[in-house]
Amino acid sequence: MIAIVDYGAGNLVSVKKALDWLGQDCAITSDPAEVRRARKIVLPGVGHFASTASLAKSGLQAAISDAISRKVPFLGICVGMQWMFSGSEESPETRGLDLFPGTCARFPQTVKSPHVGWNQLEIASTSRLFRGLPPSPFVYFTHSYHAPLNGTTVASCEYGGKFSAAVERDLLFGVQFHPEKSGEIGLRLLANFCAI
Amino acid sequence: MLTKRIIACLDVDDGRVVKGVQFVNLRDAGDPAELAKRHSESGADEIVLLDISAAHERRSTLLDTVRRTAKQLFIPFTVGGGIRTLQEAASVFSAGADKISINSSALADPTLITQIAERFGSQAVVVAIDAKRHNDSWQAFTHGGRVSANRNAVEWALEAESRGAGEILLTSMDRDGTASGFDCDLTRAIADRLHIPVIASGGAGGAPHFVEVFREGHADAALAASIFHYGLSSLGDLKQHLLAQNIPVRWPC
Numbered sequence: 506m507i508a509i510v511d512y513g514a515g516n517l518v519s520v521k522k523a524l525d526w527l528g529q530d531c532a533i534t535s536d537p538a539e540v541r542r543a544r545k546i547v548l549p550g551v552g553h554f555a556s557t558a559s560l561a562k563s564g565l566q567a568a569i570s571d572a573i574s575r576k577v578p579f580l581g582i583c584v585g586m587q588w589m590f591s592g593s594e595e596s597p598e599t600r601g602l603d604l605f606p607g608t609c610a611r612f613p614q615t616v617k618s619p620h621v622g623w624n625q626l627e628i629a630s631t632s633r634l635f636r637g638l639p640p641s642p643f644v645y646f647t648h649s650y651h652a653p654l655n656g657t658t659v660a661s662c663e664y665g666g667k668f669s670a671a672v673e674r675d676l677l678f679g680v681q682f683h684p685e686k687s688g689e690i691g692l693r694l695l696a697n698f699c700a701i
Numbered sequence: 702m703l704t705k706r707i708i709a710c711l712d713v714d715d716g717r718v719v720k721g722v723q724f725v726n727l728r729d730a731g732d733p734a735e736l737a738k739r740h741s742e743s744g745a746d747e748i749v750l751l752d753i754s755a756a757h758e759r760r761s762t763l764l765d766t767v768r769r770t771a772k773q774l775f776i777p778f779t780v781g782g783g784i785r786t787l788q789e790a791a792s793v794f795s796a797g798a799d800k801i802s803i804n805s806s807a808l809a810d811p812t813l814i815t816q817i818a819e820r821f822g823s824q825a826v827v828v829a830i831d832a833k834r835h836n837d838s839w840q841a842f843t844h845g846g847r848v849s850a851n852r853n854a855v856e857w858a859l860e861a862e863s864r865g866a867g868e869i870l871l872t873s874m875d876r877d878g879t880a881s882g883f884d885c886d887l888t889r890a891i892a893d894r895l896h897i898p899v900i901a902s903g904g905a906g907g908a909p910h911f912v913e914v915f916r917e918g919h920a921d922a923a924l925a926a927s928i929f930h931y932g933l934s935s936l937g938d939l940k941q942h943l944l945a946q947n948i949p950v951r952w953p954c
Contacts, residue, residue, distance in 0.1 A: 518797050523775060552822035619824060621868065621898045622921065623746055623951040624703045643704065643951040645777060647824040647867075664703055686777050686799065688741065688954060 507531040507699070508543035510569070510585075512550075512559050520549045520582065523685035523692060529699050537568035545699070546572055549685075550584030554609070554650065555596035557588045570602070578676040578701050586672065586679030587652060595650050605672050605679070607653040616665035619649040624662050624682075626670050632659035634671060634678050636697050642690045644670070644682040651681060676701065704949045705915050706922035707936060708900060709745040711736055713782075714754050716762045734769040741776050744936040744954045748774060749802065749870070749924060752782030753845075760789075764796045771797025779827055781870075787816045794821060802870055804829040805843035808850045808857070811864055818865030826868075827900075828861040830854055832887055833874040839887050846874040858891045858899075868898045870924065876904025880928070883910055888918030900924050908942035915948050 509520050511533050524531040524547075531547075532539070540546060546569060550557070560566040573579055581589045592601045593609035612618040623643045628635045635642075651668035654661060660671035662681075672679045678698060684691035711718050717731040737748045750770060752763045760783070767780050780793050781802025790801045807814050807828050818826045831846050832839040832854035839854035850857070858869050871891055873884035883901045892899040898921035901914045905925035914920045940952040 518795060519771075519799060522772065522797060526773075526775070551824055617896055617898065617921070619867065619897070620703065621824065622703050622706050643954070686775065688776050692775055 506539075506543055507545045507547060508540045509533045510540060510546060510548045510560075510565060511535040512556065512563065512565055517549050519683075519685045520547060523695055524699070527692065527696050527699060535563065535565070537564040540565060540568040541571060543572065543577065545578045545580070545701075547580045547582065547698075548585035548588065549582045550588070551647070552584060553595060554584060554587060554593040555599050557584065557601070558596075558599045560588070566602070573604070573677065576676055578698065579678065580698050581679040582685075583648060583681060583683060586681050587650060589672070589677065589679045590652050593650050604677055605652070605655060605657055605674070607655055609650045609652050611650055613665045619647055620651075620664045621647045623687075624664060624670075626660040626662055626682075628671075629659045632671070632673055633701060634673055634680070634694055634697055635660065638690060638693055638697075642687075644684070644687040644690060646670075646682045648681060652679075702949045704746075704951045705920070705943070706746040706900075707744070707911070707939060707943075707950065708747040708749055708922055708924040709737075709740040709936070710749045710751060710902070710924050710926040712751050712753050712926055713763075713766060714752075716766045719753070733766050734773065737770045737778075738773050740936065741774060744940055744952065745776065746951055747777045747779065747922070749779045749781065751802070752780070754782070764792060767793060767796040767798055781827070781829060785813075787813070787820065790817045790821070794825070800825045800827050800867070802827040802829045804831065807861065808841065808843055808852065811860060814861055814864040814866050818867070823865050823867035823897075826866050827870050828858075828866040828868075829870040829872065830858055830861070830891075831872045831874050832884075834884075834887070839890070842874055846877070854887070855890055855894060858895060862895050862897050866897060868900060868921075869895065870900045870902060873901075873903040877902075878927075879904055880906030882906060883914035883918055883920070883923065885913055885918035888914055888920050892919040892921070898922060908939050911939060911943060912946045912948060915943075 662670040779800040780798040841852040900922040901920035902924040905928040
């Protein structure tokens with residue numbers, strides 16, 4: 506079973522719908538025990554970085570960390586990806602999981618914020634998440650903060666400068682865009698994650 | 702580069718699309734779910750479903766329509782029409798909408814914008830503004846353009862942004878249904894003042910109108926419903942025209 510972690514932030518229906526479409530056994534859950542038993546974990550998230558604070562209080566963070574240490578594949582989406590970094594300027598008092606180095610920052614004043622719409626990616630050929638996808642696909646974004654580029658960046662995007670659109674290390678994956686809203690490309694990416 | 706979005710709008714009355722694209726080989730040209738899927742496959746970047754049913758008791762029909770449409774749609778999906786409360790918005794989200802659009806109810810109670818944004822995020826809240834020119838400015842109207850809200854449209858857009866709206870869906874009542882082109886002056890007046898995206902609507906009659914509203918109106922996205930009846934054979938043709946004019950769009954999809 507793939508656990509779609511519900512921590513009270515926004516709408517998880519679209520992620521569930523996409524995994525259902527792919528024929529995956531999945532469930533939306535806020536139960537740490539169920540997250541511990543999951544074969545794979547997806548952490549969606551829209552809205553404010555501060556909302557991730559509830560993950561620590563509810564015991565979900567401990568369940569996720571435990572699963573990650575047992576090599577359970579993990580995918581963070583949008584704020585879910587940002588939470589995999591050290592933190593975010595959006596809520597400096599809220600700590601991230603620190604799986605990837607760096608702090609998420611706001612877009613510069615030179616561009617409209619939030620960054621909403623379809624933008625193009627530059628993909629690293631070594632990525633497992635993007636296996637078999639075209640080299641510069643369009644995907645759907647909606648966010649005001651972004652993760653920095655680092656050695657684990659497997660897809661970058663340009664908006665007021667380059668940022669990390671996807672990161673990947675071992676069985677840890679994070680995407681800033683919404684694969685569940687990125688048409689055929691997004692479904693293929695989710696299928697790749699499900700096949701790992 | 703961030704692309705300009707082309708949004709296909711379905712006007713729905715009692716679960717049926719009442720105007721819009723007539724695709725060939727459709728089993729049922731009035732079925733919103735089937736039309737939305739077809740638009741998505743043709744290259745629409747987003748789907749907006751506006752419920753224009755007058756009767757309140759038709760809400761359950763709407764939720765069923767949203768559920769059926771969302772089930773096979775994997776691009777952003779906005780639902781508007783008659784959403785008056787946080788609870789009604791929540792039921793539309795759980796039926797599968799990614800964003801809701803509010804108009805008259807936001808003017809009647811602007812705190813509704815903040816309530817929905819705090820619960821579901823600003824990215825999920827589209828404030829629709831129906832604007833009509835009045836001397837040198839534009840006034841906001843409600844109830845399908847029949848009732849003046851006695852609000853300056855630009856000021857209302859700024860207030861909606863400050864209360865947590867994630868996008869503005871701006872319809873020119875003067876141009877709506879005329880196929881004479883978007884109101885670029887109105888669109889620019891609002892797009893240049895706001896930090897959130899502005900979707901231009903009303904008046905699309907051909908591909909050159911989209912070029913104009915992106916270039917001169919500074920729109921982030923453009924929405925049309927019935928345009929594909931007149932002059933344009935497909936969304937793909939429109940996107941190829943825009944690319945040839947150096948307007949960045951998602952193509953091929």
